Amino acid sequence: MAGPDGLSLESVRNSLIRQEDTIIFSLIERSRYPICPLLYDDKSSLIADASGSLLESIVKGTEATQAKFGRYQSPEEHPFFPENLPESLVPPRSSPNVLHPAAASININKMIWDMYTNQLLQLFASEGDAEDYACIGVCDLQCLQALSRRIHYGKFVAEVKFRDAPEDYTQAIRAQDRDALMKLLTFENVEEMVKKRVAKKAKTFGQEVTLSEDEYNGKYKVDPAIVSRLYEEWVMPLTKHVQVEYLLRRLD
Numbered sequence: 238m239a240g241p242d243g244l245s246l247e248s249v250r251n252s253l254i255r256q257e258d259t260i261i262f263s264l265i266e267r268s269r270y271p272i273c274p275l276l277y278d279d280k281s282s283l284i285a286d287a288s289g290s291l292l293e294s295i296v297k298g299t300e301a302t303q304a305k306f307g308r309y310q311s312p313e314e315h316p317f318f319p320e321n322l323p324e325s326l327v328p329p330r331s332s333p334n335v336l337h338p339a340a341a342s343i344n345i346n347k348m349i350w351d352m353y354t355n356q357l358l359q360l361f362a363s364e365g366d367a368e369d370y371a372c373i374g375v376c377d378l379q380c381l382q383a384l385s386r387r388i389h390y391g392k393f394v395a396e397v398k399f400r401d402a403p404e405d406y407t408q409a410i411r412a413q414d415r416d417a418l419m420k421l422l423t424f425e426n427v428e429e430m431v432k433k434r435v436a437k438k439a440k441t442f443g444q445e446v447t448l449s450e451d452e453y454n455g456k457y458k459v460d461p462a463i464v465s466r467l468y469e470e471w472v473m474p475l476t477k478h479v480q481v482e483y484l485l486r487r488l489d
């Protein structure tokens with residue numbers, strides 16, 4: 238049932254479903270380019286005097302601009318480089334925060350960055366180099382932000398689950414029992430549906446649209462099996478990790 242703030246299991250699941258579209262489209266965009274290893278190389282000399290990789294510079298610069306315009310005032314958004322971000326120039330949000338204040342201390346973007354740059358990219362981008370560094374870096378930024386938003390949305394999912402069954406969760410939280418929390422919040426049937434749905438969306442969004450009536454039998458822009466695997470091995474486990482971290486602090 239929805240609380241007075243409109244939060245319900247149905248509403249948070251609908252948001253996760255909508256976010257699948259953003260993730261899949263951003264993967265499709267990134268898959269147009271080769272991996273381009275120089276972008277991720279900490280020691281590349283692509284920009285003089287910069288510390289870290291070119292992607293790091295692109296993300297830091299973009300986050301600084303977005304922070305000024307209030308992006309990180311939203312509890313759904315998490316910066317990859319929270320250190321030294323400028324203050325927001327826009328007034329604070331008036332909407333009440335539905336999450337427990339401890340939510341603000343949870344940011345697993347380092348894990349997401351490592352997973353994306355060291356494992357995911359290699360699965361859906363081809364080997365090779367290109368000089369469109371800015372375009373490719375912006376595609377990476379979009380993938381990273383979409384994945385981060387989805388994974389950290391676990392905080393909202395966990396809040397709803399806690400409100401729906403406070404006694405069950407309170408016991409496990411008081412015992413700080415991660416395994417019990419993981420068991421309580423896991424729905425294997427939902428996970429199966431998610432995997433099937435994202436593969437179907439990758440097929441639908443990733444085909445070449447023509448005016449022919451024939452059934453599509455060409456290549457998809459990103460492999461649907463890889464999108465499904467991305468969800469099974471990384472997106473859902475990390476969303477559950479965020480849920481556990483949030484619940485462990487829910488009674489602080």
Ligand SMILES: O=C(O)C(=O)C[C@]1(C(=O)O)C=C[C@@H](O)C=C1
Pocket residue numbers: 250253394422423424425427428431472473474476477
């Ligand atoms: O839908 C839920 O109940 C969630 O917690 C989200 C989610 C997911 O990441 O998609 C994670 C854990 C559940 O086992 C099922 C799905």
